[in-house]
Amino acid sequence: MFFHLCLVFKKSVEVLDTTLRDGSQGANISFTLNDKIKIALMLDELGVDYIEGGWPGSNPKDEEFFKEIKKYSLSKAKIAAFGSTKRKDSSVNEDTSLNSIIKADVDVAVIFGKSWSLHVTEVLKVTKQENLDIVYDSIKYLKSHGLKVIFDAEHFYQGFKEDPEYAIEVIKTAEAAGADVIALADTNGGTPPFEIFEITKKVREILNVKLGVHTHNDIGCGVANALMAVKAGVRHVQGTINGIGERTGNADLVQIIPTLMLKMGFNVLNGRESLKKLREVSRLIYEILGLPPNPYQPYVGDNAFAHKAGVHVDAVMKVPRAYEHIDPSLVGNDRKFVISELSGTANLVSYLQKIGIVVDKKDERLKRALNKIKELETKGYSFDVGPASAILITLRELNMYENYINVEYWKVINENSGLSIGIVKVNSQLEVAEGVGPVNAIDKALRMALQRVYPEISDVKLIDYRVILPSEIKNTESVVRVTIEFTDGKINWRTEGVSKSVVEASVMALIDGLDYYLQLKKTLKVLPDKYIT
């Protein structure tokens, strides 16, 4: 009861995730519609307050997203559509940007407007008064359509430094027009943290509306600037997962959220349980983008709680808080020791639990499995991105594995005609198939041989396929890691293969994917009710 009261009285900071909008403006960043849906569902499960899904006026892919996401029921997050204030030469009723937000049929609109007088006169080329009218009319119009409106004051901090009266006038206008949140944006990311604090504090004294902040990392202060703004009174933070975004990126929510909760005492997301999902969410975004995770990333990186062997390791076991700023498990991460076989068994135990297998984490068979997994990791595997392959190794050690697929021989021939021929000898059966690429050809031949005996395999579909070079030295002789995600329509699982040949690595991951499904269906006769990704 007392605990409950505490939670009620704890101040909250709401989170707007713009991975799908501002994040997608980063170099080398591109999401498919499926990616966007997958990410939105994951963000909702994490507990963010708003998901900025895209800019419906700017491209058809974003418009499709708003249609598609309606088919899902989200538990908490509100979907927000992004856009600009109205054009200078159109009325609100005719304005395509505002109307495409309304057409997106969402509950929340995020619109950005000019608050730096340089931009008003030099870029937008209107008078200061005209810009105030544009801001006022645009917000009023969206409000009149029943939308919650978040107003992003673009380049606010630069604007305030050069022409504070006008910058304030713009956001006062937005407040008067009924904006529900006014987010102060450090659009070019160049404002140092002490200025963010001072300016935000002044604004907090002037306005009554809920204030937000939108920061970028151009001087390496994206995260700190968001924290300083909260310290100055902001209660709404915008950012992206892993800090992806234009130039040096947006503020990284993965880094901001734990500090807000653990060091500043705010209530964020769905409370502490949400924090434990942070590492997983961070990983999935990297994987979708085909990027290797940043091992040095604060809170969630592989090295974030890495300790060297020896005295230090011993000391950290006795007095962890003497060496660690937080308990790594709070953010779903792990203490890592250079010499230790202990780290990881807990991980495996929790994976096995998901498929109905209960094993003690000190079980010798588990330790043997872990040693095999770690050895493979030195060769380019990464347990995080293809856990089903690691589970197969573990099932073997636990004597819970049955041999359903015995591949004796395979061969693929590709040529410039575009066609590939796959030949497979599996379970003593030789099959040949034509495919549009090597993976497709082998996949077809494999299925021809296996489906007769295991008809359940026809339910299995490949839904994602990624290749990266995990090693430091990269050339055409490098080891490649192929990750494949499968689904049977109910559950998803990910496998991986590592080889110097992209074809061989693909074949390995393909076989693991079918094998894993057969182990679940036929050996364990149990299906997890959750994603194992």
Place this chain on the structure above:
Amino acid sequence: MFFHLCLVFKKSVEVLDTTLRDGSQGANISFTLNDKIKIALMLDELGVDYIEGGWPGSNPKDEEFFKEIKKYSLSKAKIAAFGSTKRKDSSVNEDTSLNSIIKADVDVAVIFGKSWSLHVTEVLKVTKQENLDIVYDSIKYLKSHGLKVIFDAEHFYQGFKEDPEYAIEVIKTAEAAGADVIALADTNGGTPPFEIFEITKKVREILNVKLGVHTHNDIGCGVANALMAVKAGVRHVQGTINGIGERTGNADLVQIIPTLMLKMGFNVLNGRESLKKLREVSRLIYEILGLPPNPYQPYVGDNAFAHKAGVHVDAVMKVPRAYEHIDPSLVGNDRKFVISELSGTANLVSYLQKIGIVVDKKDERLKRALNKIKELETKGYSFDVGPASAILITLRELNMYENYINVEYWKVINENSGLSIGIVKVNSQLEVAEGVGPVNAIDKALRMALQRVYPEISDVKLIDYRVILPSEIKNTESVVRVTIEFTDGKINWRTEGVSKSVVEASVMALIDGLDYYLQLKKTLKVLPDKYIT
């Protein structure tokens, strides 16, 4: 004259670089003696005040460094040796740590001591008074040997929060013993920026000695925390190049220094000319470590001044300061335009400019090229990730393309033996090669055929290879996009190929990569002096 006076009166912040000491404690970081010498000379040229060369008591490689570096005359930097305060059970005269600093025969000693009472009683296991004596005696001893002494107060901020009186007593003791600089360390990197500011300010009011700061990046605030400490009165900053270091790393000097100079008005290094070397220094450290440079790194990353949206590109050409927080050339970096489905001809124009081609953005040929590019993007291409392939299309439209590589036929055979055979008929020559995978096999066969005629191709190396499925529906029949990054040691370029076959897509990207290089070298006879990635 007036300018000169201004410089004289400008306040300075001194920089201690600990790349060679704290940096080398990072995971997967290891420097050879030669590396260390090379880095030290580069840091001296950059203009840092102190180079912390290593911990002579802890390993022989560090001792050798101090001997070797004496053979060089440095223009400005002072070499500093690192160590701990004396052991609790030895006298200063017999203490190996202190004496190895003295033996290193340097001008400056950096020693760290306990300032968090938890560490004093739980880790060091001495009384608080004993620790004060240890600090006092150690500094006195080094001073009596004529050394300048920088005292690093380990875990100072944590110590201050738990036991402020004692933390202050420790640094007052260091001051009384004659320390020249007292650096407050956020050793576990967990202190938020507003606390760093408040605590540092209090210390500044109490002590008279020059204050320094040593921060880590565990909550993503390493850079901001150093800046906040300077704002609170610190005039000595410790960090590493690229932020390498234990766990999530040290504060990144490459990010701190430009903000101190360009945004806070301090005199750092050898003034503004030094800033222009920052990108080069950052690159060299990555190269020595065999790590890919971080394209999102503030100030110096490839994407730090990258613009993607078309309208935006047009505007930044007209009013750069409306979109860029600093002029990129100040830190030796470049503005970059990203080619994508959103971009207009302005992006293409600026790319072409870099390879010496001037075309008007309204040129019809350019519009035709852009239409082709946009059409390909609907088929899965994404030219922001492989712009060189887009340039090849544009060169064809501009009639500036020459046909050097004419592939008539190719074939790859892969099988479970692990070996791949690549067969290529290019420019009427048939070649066959064995490779460890299909891409390697084709790469080898292609080069065999082409290098006789175009020997320059032997300089071209592949440095990155990525595969993703860009299409909405993902299965083994989906289109895959392969992106390859190449280098000739001077410039880098990225190409892409799209096909339902991962092998074909790889072959396309490979051929484009070699073709682009030949166009630059042979047709245009001009090489950009900057990266085109």
